[in-house]
Amino acid sequence: MTAFPPIERDDWLGAPEGLRLAEGGSVTTPEGYAAAGVASGAKTDRDARDIGILMSTRPNVAALVDTVNALPSVPVKLNRTRDRRAFRAVLVNASKANAATGAAGREDALAMLARAAENLDVPVEQIAACSTGTIGERIDLDLALPGIDAAAAGLAQDGGPAFAEAICTTDRAPKTGAFTLDLPGGAVRIGIAAKGAGMIRPTMATMLAFVTTDAALVVEDLQAAAADAAAASFNRISVDGQMSPSDTLLVLANGQGDPLEGEDLAAFRDALAAVCRWAAIQMVKDGEGAEHAVRVRVEAARDADEAERVARAVGDSPLVKTALFGRDPNWGRISQAVGAALARTPGVPADLAVAIDGAGLSDPAAGAAMEKAEYDITVRLGRGVAAYDLWACDLGQAYVSLNAEYHT
Amino acid sequence: MTAFPPIERDDWLGAPEGLRLAEGGSVTTPEGYAAAGVASGAKTDRDARDIGILMSTRPNVAALVDTVNALPSVPVKLNRTRDRRAFRAVLVNASKANAATGAAGREDALAMLARAAENLDVPVEQIAACSTGTIGERIDLDLALPGIDAAAAGLAQDGGPAFAEAICTTDRAPKTGAFTLDLPGGAVRIGIAAKGAGMIRPTMATMLAFVTTDAALVVEDLQAAAADAAAASFNRISVDGQMSPSDTLLVLANGQGDPLEGEDLAAFRDALAAVCRWAAIQMVKDGEGAEHAVRVRVEAARDADEAERVARAVGDSPLVKTALFGRDPNWGRISQAVGAALARTPGVPADLAVAIDGAGLSDPAAGAAMEKAEYDITVRLGRGVAAYDLWACDLGQAYVSLNAEYHT
Numbered sequence: 001m002t003a004f005p006p007i008e009r010d011d012w013l014g015a016p017e018g019l020r021l022a023e024g025g026s027v028t029t030p031e032g033y034a035a036a037g038v039a040s041g042a043k044t045d046r047d048a049r050d051i052g053i054l055m056s057t058r059p060n061v062a063a064l065v066d067t068v069n070a071l072p073s074v075p076v077k078l079n080r081t082r083d084r085r086a087f088r089a090v091l092v093n094a095s096k097a098n099a100a101t102g103a104a105g106r107e108d109a110l111a112m113l114a115r116a117a118e119n120l121d122v123p124v125e126q127i128a129a130c131s132t133g134t135i136g137e138r139i140d141l142d143l144a145l146p147g148i149d150a151a152a153a154g155l156a157q158d159g160g161p162a163f164a165e166a167i168c169t170t171d172r173a174p175k176t177g178a179f180t181l182d183l184p185g186g187a188v189r190i191g192i193a194a195k196g197a198g199m200i201r202p203t204m205a206t207m208l209a210f211v212t213t214d215a216a217l218v219v220e221d222l223q224a225a226a227a228d229a230a231a232a233s234f235n236r237i238s239v240d241g242q243m244s245p246s247d248t249l250l251v252l253a254n255g256q257g258d259p260l261e262g263e264d265l266a267a268f269r270d271a272l273a274a275v276c277r278w279a280a281i282q283m284v285k286d287g288e289g290a291e292h293a294v295r296v297r298v299e300a301a302r303d304a305d306e307a308e309r310v311a312r313a314v315g316d317s318p319l320v321k322t323a324l325f326g327r328d329p330n331w332g333r334i335s336q337a338v339g340a341a342l343a344r345t346p347g348v349p350a351d352l353a354v355a356i357d358g359a360g361l362s363d364p365a366a367g368a369a370m371e372k373a374e375y376d377i378t379v380r381l382g383r384g385v386a387a388y389d390l391w392a393c394d395l396g397q398a399y400v401s402l403n404a405e406y407h408t
Numbered sequence: 409m410t411a412f413p414p415i416e417r418d419d420w421l422g423a424p425e426g427l428r429l430a431e432g433g434s435v436t437t438p439e440g441y442a443a444a445g446v447a448s449g450a451k452t453d454r455d456a457r458d459i460g461i462l463m464s465t466r467p468n469v470a471a472l473v474d475t476v477n478a479l480p481s482v483p484v485k486l487n488r489t490r491d492r493r494a495f496r497a498v499l500v501n502a503s504k505a506n507a508a509t510g511a512a513g514r515e516d517a518l519a520m521l522a523r524a525a526e527n528l529d530v531p532v533e534q535i536a537a538c539s540t541g542t543i544g545e546r547i548d549l550d551l552a553l554p555g556i557d558a559a560a561a562g563l564a565q566d567g568g569p570a571f572a573e574a575i576c577t578t579d580r581a582p583k584t585g586a587f588t589l590d591l592p593g594g595a596v597r598i599g600i601a602a603k604g605a606g607m608i609r610p611t612m613a614t615m616l617a618f619v620t621t622d623a624a625l626v627v628e629d630l631q632a633a634a635a636d637a638a639a640a641s642f643n644r645i646s647v648d649g650q651m652s653p654s655d656t657l658l659v660l661a662n663g664q665g666d667p668l669e670g671e672d673l674a675a676f677r678d679a680l681a682a683v684c685r686w687a688a689i690q691m692v693k694d695g696e697g698a699e700h701a702v703r704v705r706v707e708a709a710r711d712a713d714e715a716e717r718v719a720r721a722v723g724d725s726p727l728v729k730t731a732l733f734g735r736d737p738n739w740g741r742i743s744q745a746v747g748a749a750l751a752r753t754p755g756v757p758a759d760l761a762v763a764i765d766g767a768g769l770s771d772p773a774a775g776a777a778m779e780k781a782e783y784d785i786t787v788r789l790g791r792g793v794a795a796y797d798l799w800a801c802d803l804g805q806a807y808v809s810l811n812a813e814y815h816t
Contacts, residue, residue, distance in 0.1 A: 135740030
């Protein structure tokens with residue numbers, strides 16, 4: 001698979017000082033990890049990797065954040081019965097989401113985890129399960145179980161890129177890489193492998209992200225950092241307002257020294273959020289037919305809830321998204337979305353200040369900025385001091401084609 | 409303009425006994441109304457009617473329901489400064505929405521109303537104003553004022569069809585007709601002229617509906633009936649989740665006898681709701697590229713709010729709407745939308761009962777039903793007894809084309 005185009009707008013990441021991209025990195029760039037990705041034959045291209053295993057090869061702590069969808073997939077429900085702090089490894093299959101498969105789906109997931117546990121010599125309850133692909137269809141164990149054997153046998157310190165490929169479904173490319181964070185006590189590394197496309201696809205809508213680090217963290221600090229990072233990244237991308245039953249972020253930390261604290265911990269938290277944002281924005285850019293990634297910045301809102309509500313109304317609006325696709329600096333469509341989000345709230349300003357990369361919508365510079373692959377839409381409400389950033393993409397014909405022509 | 413195809417599913421209207429469609433009817437079918445529609449040259453087709461006037465020729469009462477969008481158009485704001493119970497007439501222009509036009513737009517609206525008042529010999533504050541069309545552009549008074557003169561001069565008892573044409577923008581056809589309601593005290597008539605398209609268009613998103621009746625009503629009863637009718641019709645159509653700054657429903661009642669009460673009043677209220685639903689469903693069917701009108705019925709919800717939330721999540725979901733366009737009975741997409749709507753609520757059932765015209769999604773009859781122009785999607789939550797109906801349409805490529813290629 002081809003590499004993903006780099007993000008031009010570095011300022012979107014909010015990276016702390018000392019965070020640098022490690023060229024050619026992956027989830028196995030941090031010390032003490034092994035990974036593999038193999039083809040079991042479950043994807044349409046039977047030679048494409050579809051089973052991935054990632055594990056820490058030394059003691060670690062873990063954190064997990066999953067979907068708020070009220071009808072979660074079998075693996076999400078299964079992971080919730082485990083102690084998420086104790087996950088050492090993750091088993092991923094990409095082709096069937098194992099959602100809406102009932103008791104049989106649960107048996108399938110347990111059989112796969114048992115096979116992985118046996119191969120890896122890790123207790124079954126320390127292996128997280130993630131499935132992505134079509135909803136309502138069972139995983140073919142005749143393919144998956146030998147695939148798990150092969151993946152376990154192939155685990156390697158340079159297996160990160162293969163793992164990143166194995167977790168993808170309709171992604172144009174995996175969102176994967178590694179970063180180095182310089183800290184006074186020495187550098188630590190953070191790797192990520194993520195999948196998911198900006199315009200969520202048919203029944204393959206899942207966002208999965210796996211983060212590895214060789215930083216040492218107290219497990220409670222890791223969980224808090226993971227929750228904050230998800231809120232600042234994957235929860236801030238507006239695709240089509242749809243929510244997968246399988247979304248999962250798993251973070252493994254296996255540093256062996258003294259746990260990070262104080263400023264070092266704060267820098268790590270910022271770095272984790274920036275790394276997750278880096279992957280999340282790539283998801284936005286991976287929309288079928290999407291030509292633009294846009295940061296919707298709502299400023300001067302009354303409170304954080306209002307700022308987020310307005311940002312989502314703008315970022316999810318099909319009228320705004322088709323205008324972005326048409327490179328049309330259309331005040332009416334943005335105003336319509338803002339007005340709807342603020343319905344029934346008093347004191348709405350008569351005029352909004354809307355700008356595209358700093359230019360007012362009647363300024364030709366705004367139209368020119370809309371030709372770019374990445375730009376800002378800023379909406380100032382003039383009601384207070386709260387703000388919210390959201391990343392969204394445009395909506396083109398290809399989204400409809402793909403989603404209408406894909407049948408279960 | 410061609411007539412709109414009839415609604416096949418009579419049961420969708422919920423019409424009371426004694427309500428019959430009057431062939432060839434319009435807003436001037438009830439007694440005591442005059443209307444006109446003329447071309448002032450403001451539409452792209454300069455010969456298309458674009459200025460409409462409708463008035464009661466005898467004493468009447470009125471009710472008005474308008475948008476909850478927090479950034480309403482100039483005419484909506486102006487109407488709110490008047491006594492809505494006293495409106496005798498309405499002046500409509502179709503081409504510019506007169507929204508986001510500021511103080512100049514207000515002066516334009518006042519000048520147009522003054523011209524109408526002079527022509528009609530009606531106090532200016534008794535004329536409601538409605539504008540529909542592009543946002544952010546001023547009305548050309550050099551065209552509009554002579555147009556108002558011509559419309560006023562042309563007011564006629566058979567002017568209903570011309571008025572219905574004049575209020576349209578991108579509508580394939582006006583939604584207009586008249587009904588007779590048999591009551592023990594004699595028949596009354598209800599006429600309607602409405603505009604708006606199922607898939608809301610660029611900056612011409614407005615829903616406008618004007619209802620006339622020669623029934624006699626106490627003004628408070630009329631206002632309550634109008635509010636209920638809007639809630640049961642125009643507020644139950646899911647287009648693309650977008651909300652116009654101009655939406656308005658105006659109801660005029662000019663019966664001269666004893667006001668309706670008791671069972672007669674109840675029948676009238678049901679009839680008004682059915683007539684509004686008749687027009688609202690035509691809006692759903694008028695979506696650019698939409699091939700299906702679908703009733704989303706949510707049943708067995710905990711409470712009315714939950715039922716509505718789930719129905720809107722399903723009806724607004726681009727993944728569901730593209731599946732409808734593709735005639736794909738896709739359980740995963742409906743379940744995904746329901747799960748998102750129920751996020752963070754406890755006690756969600758593991759399995760949903762979803763049916764298309766009564767057939768489960770794996771039943772070939774469900775796929776066959778999806779070929780029809782009109783069908784039901786029923787979602788049973790198994791959590792309580794509350795229900796909600798919403799009408800939605802599918803999402804095809806034409807929606808994107810029209811909205812991306814239309815520039816302000």
